[in-house]
Amino acid sequence: GAVVSQHPSWVICKSGTSVKIECRSLDFQATTMFWYRQFPKQSLMLMATSNEGSKATYEQGVEKDKFLINHASLTLSTLTVTSAHPEDSSFYICSARVPAEGVNEQYFGPGTRLTVT
Amino acid sequence: LAKTTQPISMDSYEGQEVNITCSHNNIATNDYITWYQQFPSQGPRFIIQGYKTKVTNEVASLFIPADRKSSTLSLPRVSLSDTAVYYCLVGAHNTDKLIFGTGTRLQVFP
Numbered sequence: 001g002a003v004v005s006q007h008p009s010w011v012i013c014k015s016g017t018s019v020k021i022e023c024r025s026l027d028f029q030a031t032t033m034f035w036y037r038q039f040p041k042q043s044l045m046l047m048a049t050s051n052e053g054s055k056a057t058y059e060q061g062v063e064k065d066k067f068l069i070n071h072a073s074l075t076l077s078t079l080t081v082t083s084a085h086p087e088d089s090s091f092y093i094c095s096a097r098v099p100a101e102g103v104n105e106q107y108f109g110p111g112t113r114l115t116v117t
Numbered sequence: 118l119a120k121t122t123q124p125i126s127m128d129s130y131e132g133q134e135v136n137i138t139c140s141h142n143n144i145a146t147n148d149y150i151t152w153y154q155q156f157p158s159q160g161p162r163f164i165i166q167g168y169k170t171k172v173t174n175e176v177a178s179l180f181i182p183a184d185r186k187s188s189t190l191s192l193p194r195v196s197l198s199d200t201a202v203y204y205c206l207v208g209a210h211n212t213d214k215l216i217f218g219t220g221t222r223l224q225v226f227p
Contacts, residue, residue: 004160034215043204044161044217093160095215105151106215108160 002028002098006109013084013116020080021112023050023094029074030096034106035067038091050077050094084116121205126222135192137221139205142186150181150188153204155220161204165190192223200225 003026013019023033031052036044048069049057056069068080081088095108122140129135141150149168153161165172167179167188178191192199204220 036217043219044155046214046216049214091158095160105163105166108162111158111160113158 002026002096002107004094004096004107004109006092006094006112008112009110010113011115013114015085015116016083018080018082019084019114020078021092021094021114023077023079023096023109025075025096025107028096028098030077030098031074033071033077033094033096035069035077035079036093036095038093038111040091044093047079052077081114084114086116089114089116121207121218123203123205123218123221125219126224128224128226129195130226131196132194135195135199135223135225137190137192137203137205137223138187139190140187141205141207144185144207145209147209148185148207149209150179150185151206151208151215152177152179152190153206153217155202155204161217164203195223195225197225197227199223 005024005026007022011019033050035047037047038044046059047062050069050071052071052074058064066082071077091111091113093111095106097106149166151166152164154164155161165174165177165179167181169181172179180189202220202222204217206215
């Protein structure tokens with residue numbers, strides 16, 4: 001199946017700094033990628049839809065100036081958490097759908113564990 | 118997107134068949150039902166998708182009654198490695214956006 005990678009797998013940063021997380025589709029092109037956040041013992045929460053070559057679409061309640069998304073190519077989307085605070089500590093997961101007929105299946109990255117101290 | 122309701126948790130033993138039911142009373146005509154599996158600290162993994170009746174693949178079966186207001190994921194002969202959270206999602210086939218519900222935490226005991 002299609003592979004989505006994320007980098008880094010985990011990161012620790014100090015409060016007030018910014019952190020960039022990369023999401024790559026390794027063997028397919030993805031015009032659309034998605035970013036989720038997941039707190040411990042909770043479900044995934046969709047943060048935004050990343051569109052190649054255009055602005056991201058954010059879900060209600062997600063601050064677009066705090067979570068900057070850039071989808072510069074068909075295989076790479078980045079999420080930058082700006083001025084991170086301890087409450088931003090979470091598991092961030094990206095996904096992409098393989099454009100194909102039939103099953104509407106999304107492939108998820110392995111996730112990035114962010115800890116803000 | 119249709120809201121889904123699943124049991125919060127389920128327990129089973131190795132070798133047993135596990136059935137997880139999901140309710141989606143407001144499912145729309147063009148909605149499909151998809152199940153994902155998630156292990157701790159990993160991204161979700163697609164298990165199966167269906168529209169009506171029964172779908173089977175190498176890991177699971179999906180049963181959907183005629184009214185499509187519910188669906189049941191069936192895992193035959195579970196093993197310890199099937200311990201995970203299982204999510205039921207409902208949405209249009211050509212809709213990229215996935216909205217996850219609470220999921221069902223399955224614990225398999227030896």
